[in-house]
Amino acid sequence: MTLVLGGARSGKSSYAEGLVEAQAGPWLYVATAQAWDDEMRVRIAEHRARRAAPWKTIDAPRDLPGAIRGAEPGRPVLVDCLTLWLTNAMLDDGADLAAETGALLAACADAAGPLVLVSNEVGFGIVPENALARRFRDEAGRLHQRLGALADRVVLVVAGLPMTLKGDHP
Template sequence: MGPAGRSRHPANPRACDRPGPAAVTPPRLLVLGGARSGKSAYAERRVRAWGSPATYIATAQAFDDEMRARIAQHRQDRGPEWVTLEAPLDLPAALAQAIPHGQPILIDCLTLWASNLLLADRAPEDEVAPLLAALAACPLPVALVSNEVGLGIVPDNALARRFRDAVGRVHQRLATEVGEVVFLVAGLPMTVKPPQ
């Protein structure tokens, strides 16, 4: 019994079976574009709007001086307050590792992730389901950046064609699941899928 002898149960016993308010899904944004299209800068601005600092999940591997310089420039552009996690292959584990930071997350980029997977003899298409499951379990806003590689000529070798096709399929799977897709051209964002 509750206060003043009243029952703690509702007058309508079925009231407990009613669903509560729907859970709000945090934003999921996929940003696509060509090389030097402004996609990373755009994604960073969007993530900052969700809250700063943020967590940056990097898929790049520094195999040469040019790539090391590019990575250093991106870190400098973001600023020291961003947490950086490196995940060339295991994005689901990196997402789980990012959750305790409690900050919006930026994954950059899926194209390098797909390349890393192919070089490790893993099919990027097979890794999308675990990534989607990790995104569904993540209570934080997440932006994902990727290069659109399917707008050019057909590559002249089998590995390059395999890469192009795999990235295209990864993009299609993600685009159906995320709440928003934006395509960058010459630094200008074009909404492909409005926020859901």
């Protein structure tokens, strides 16, 4: 398992796609974004346009553990991105965030093939002014710590440059 972290437009998604494409396909792209507005629809379209066959895309804005567990054994899986999944969970009034995070960690640990996870590193900025944003930043940081401990490799992408924090550089 590889965890790829980076800021907005850091190049983390392209880097993660390259990691997966270096393996034999077909590849599975698990998308967590939801197109709530026109700007997000454009972002989703840009991501999809970068990928051609043998990529298969499934949308899993909420049941990310199920998508990971449902992947064909041995098939490389790319999840993009964890912070959108976390946002979706936090905005769901009925969500048990601790249980869902635990299920995600278990699914990642049990993945039946290569798994690359992409997430936004949001902890480098200022302390947000509102409680929801502070909670999001804190939950993302805790999720990254737990996944970083579980991952075989952790890469931070800054200005399109990958820096390996844990494990071997591919």
